[in-house]
Amino acid sequence: MADQKVNIDIRTRGAKKSKQDISGLSSSIGSLGRSALNAGAAYFGARGLIQGLMESTRLAGVQEQAEKSLEVALGKRSQALLDQASALQKVTTFGDEAIIGVQASLAAFLDSEEQIKLATEATLDLSVAMGMDLKSAGDLIAKTLGSSTNAMSRYGVEVKGAVGSTERIESLTNNVAKLFGGQAAAQAQTYAGSVQQLKNQLGDMGEQIGRIVIPVFEELAPHLRTAIDFWSKYLDVANNTEVQTTKY
Numbered sequence: 244m245a246d247q248k249v250n251i252d253i254r255t256r257g258a259k260k261s262k263q264d265i266s267g268l269s270s271s272i273g274s275l276g277r278s279a280l281n282a283g284a285a286y287f288g289a290r291g292l293i294q295g296l297m298e299s300t301r302l303a304g305v306q307e308q309a310e311k312s313l314e315v316a317l318g319k320r321s322q323a324l325l326d327q328a329s330a331l332q333k334v335t336t337f338g339d340e341a342i343i344g345v346q347a348s349l350a351a352f353l354d355s356e357e358q359i360k361l362a363t364e365a366t367l368d369l370s371v372a373m374g375m376d377l378k379s380a381g382d383l384i385a386k387t388l389g390s391s392t393n394a395m396s397r398y399g400v401e402v403k404g405a406v407g408s409t410e411r412i413e414s415l416t417n418n419v420a421k422l423f424g425g426q427a428a429a430q431a432q433t434y435a436g437s438v439q440q441l442k443n444q445l446g447d448m449g450e451q452i453g454r455i456v457i458p459v460f461e462e463l464a465p466h467l468r469t470a471i472d473f474w475s476k477y478l479d480v481a482n483n484t485e486v487q488t489t490k491y
Contacts, residue, residue, distance in 0.1 A: 302446055303453025309343040316350035323356050327363065335367055335427040336439040337377060338446060342367070345381040352389035358412045362388065364427075365419040371430045372423035373398060387415060398422075 328342040370380035386394040404410030
């Protein structure tokens, strides 16, 4: 009877110790899990912030480059053309930076802002009607205006007048308007068009954020690097720490 009592006591104490050890191991694993979650949240949060800032500065840079290209091609900064690009973005599916790029191409052959405006609208309509990218459409119109070759004859557009003349630009834009006028605006009325317009608006918001971020980014970057270094070291320690368990 005494031996049986001793055996029961030993098994009971052994069970309690095992339970305590398992409980301690579970607590350690839970703590490790929470640390991993915290580290993961910090990593993805920092990465998301950095990516957002970088994308905003990229968008602002693209816009700045487009405006600078137009300024160089025209020989001056034209607020009228920038305003047209902004207005056309609101009623078409094209972003204003792409429209400014077309204006810059046309400015190599046209000096008048009013003529550039007309040729820009014609380019947008031609692009949508023919299913070609905006740059290709702009190149066709620029080539037609800047040379004696009518690169648009294959699309049924007749052009008259000498190179660089008012007659030539009016002939081109009027005939494009007759054939394809309103195509760019109509495209924006579709569901896909409205989605694209929303993307363009979000892009504009990103540009505005980028303009704010760029001047202070150099001050912010060292702090971001410090945070990255901290979590990198933390994760390195965690990866090189052995978790030992006792086999029962």
